[in-house]
Amino acid sequence: MTVILLTSGAVLLLTCVSFFAYEFFTFRHTTVRQLSTLGEIIAANSTAALAFDSPEDAKEILAALKAEKHIIAAGLYDEKGNLFSHYPSDMPASNLPGTPEQDGYRFHQAHLIVFQPVKQGAKRLGSLYLISDMGAMRERFQLYAFIVVLVIALSFVLAFILSRNLQRSVSQPILALAETARAISERRDYAVRATRTGDDELGDLTDAFNQMLTQIQEQNLALSQHKERLENIVESMGDAYVSFNKHWEYTFVNNKALGLMGKQKDELVGKTLWEAFPDTKGTTFDTEYHRVLEERIPRSFEIHYSSYAMWLEVRAYPHEDGIAVFYTDISKYRKAEEEIRSFNQNLEQKVLERTNELKAANEELESFSYSVSHDLRAPLRSVHGYMKIFAEDYAEKMDGEAQRIMNIIIENAKKMGQLIDDLLEFSKLGRRELMKANIPMQDIVNVIWEEQRKMEVGRQIEFCLHDLPSAYADSVTIKQVWMNLISNAIKYTLGKEKSAIEIGAQERESEIIYFVKDNGAGFDMRYYDKLFGVFQRLHKATEFEGTGVGLAIAHRIISKHGGRIWANAQPNKGATFYFSLSKSNEK
């Protein structure tokens, strides 16, 4: 209501002020024009009086101003600026300005003053002064002011009556609605509804308001359900969970956390972290939590909380009002980890010790076997030498049986020498350094074959040699391998009517597999694990001669090269020996 009154009042006031201003300027303008015109007439009439020095005439002319009541005074000045004549004539001349001012007009204390030039043709003869009372304007404005006050008063009365009616139909329902809204926000009871009063826009507004209330109610319900669900989740979580606000006060603590800290809910909620746990001040907890709160980034860290003798994994996240922290007791894992670490350390230590022991033992063994075989050779050579001398010198003196036994002794001494040589060769391999280079396998195999072939005069051997890729290996030892495998093949095909030996290779991605295949005696795969052992033989010495060292040597050489050696066989149907060498180009 006040608003309506104020508005109408302001509008009225503005209108009146505009009107006043317009009237004021118009009236002034009109007055100035009128006075100027009057001045021009008087001036035109006064020229001759001035020119011919006739103050009486001037006085007469000025006296005509009597008809203009608002003219207070007038004065005629000659060219020199001396007062020549004035009106009214009974007024003392001192009331008039002593000298004329610049031509023009000005307002002075509700008076309009005009100075007008007096000219005859182009010639200036003097000045005319006129002062007019603006009383007419004042009178008019007093009337206007009276009317304005009257109009404003009437308007206010009218506005008051109108607004009272308006209030009844518009303001009251709105006030009622506002009252309902206030009641709702105070009591937070969103079940309240405003009552609809009319079938107009206000009724619609009330409906919209009620609809909004319904929505708020629904959303509140959804929110509280959501909150409950979240709390359930937080409670059912395996981790301890607490939430702090910006002032480090606990706002939520789940049961797991209470269990972990051994506290009651009311010991924590509402208290600050520093009150509940003063010993965390200045620790990693303090610095990390502050970082989370200030930099708004999640942080996680592991810490040993000595007060609880507990290892904790802490994950802290910023949220709108502060930070949320999850604690996991990782003491068990920490302990287990610790144990595993110390166990591993012990184990490594032990393995190292054992390896060293083993290495020492192995070296000892090797040097032992070397020295044994080396030392055995000398007396054996002596036995063999003297037996041969004995056989040559005393053969006629011995009977046939004695000669047979002696030959057996010589034969076995020789065999034993061979065994010792092979054993020495084998043990030397363990010390030998490999000199790797690209070696032409095809040529090597051809040479060896030719050498071996020469020793087997009169035998029918079908030999098939496929293309062999060259390999990066130690040529001396690899020659030894080929020699052993080829001589074995020749040896074990001896009983066959027609011996067949095939040598070839297969290239794989990272290695080359060479093979030697024969159609000889073969062997039973049941004894395969003895095949590459030292002094291990699958055939009787009477069937095939040999020391049983050849394959062991081959095995050792290929192993030293990082390759594999293996075999496939069937009794009397031949055997195939394979070995692989890596294709690596490293030099």
Next chain:
Amino acid sequence: MSEITGLPLRRAKASTRLEIVLLIPLLTMSMMAPRQKTSPAYQVKAVFLFNFTQFVEWPASAFPEAQAPLVIGILGTDPFGNYLDNTVEGEKINGRPITVQRYENVEQAKACHILFVNVAQTNQLQKVLTGLKGHGILTVGENNGFIRQGGIVRFLEENNKIRLQINQEAAREADLTISSKLLRLAEIVSAK
């Protein structure tokens, strides 16, 4: 509103008009302290002679050409010294300069527009005025019988003030138009 903005325009016009106003000789005598012995009364009369140029209209035929000067002549003894010359110096009326001429006989005087006749003898005066009749000359004199003998304007002194007598008929005969403002100041007299 336009009426309000119109106000300063009017004022500007008025001030322009003011600037146009020329420096003119002054009405009163005190400024013109004579270097030669010109009596105060003749100083006033000299200014009046000049002022007649503004209140009297001559026929176009009175001037040989458009820019021809308006001549104020003196016939007989010159009582003004060079005061009159100083008064009119630099002055213009309707674009015409004003000059002062001194004549010795009537024939010479026919070329002027205002003639101050300072001849004492009555019969001689009669002759002069008759000779100038109809030549568009404003004759000015001081003698008692000046108007009666056909002169147009007479100066007379009354209570230490210079008054004017004008013979309107003579003026009309001379084809001169005298401003009503001037006529109102003067005493209108007739030759009869």
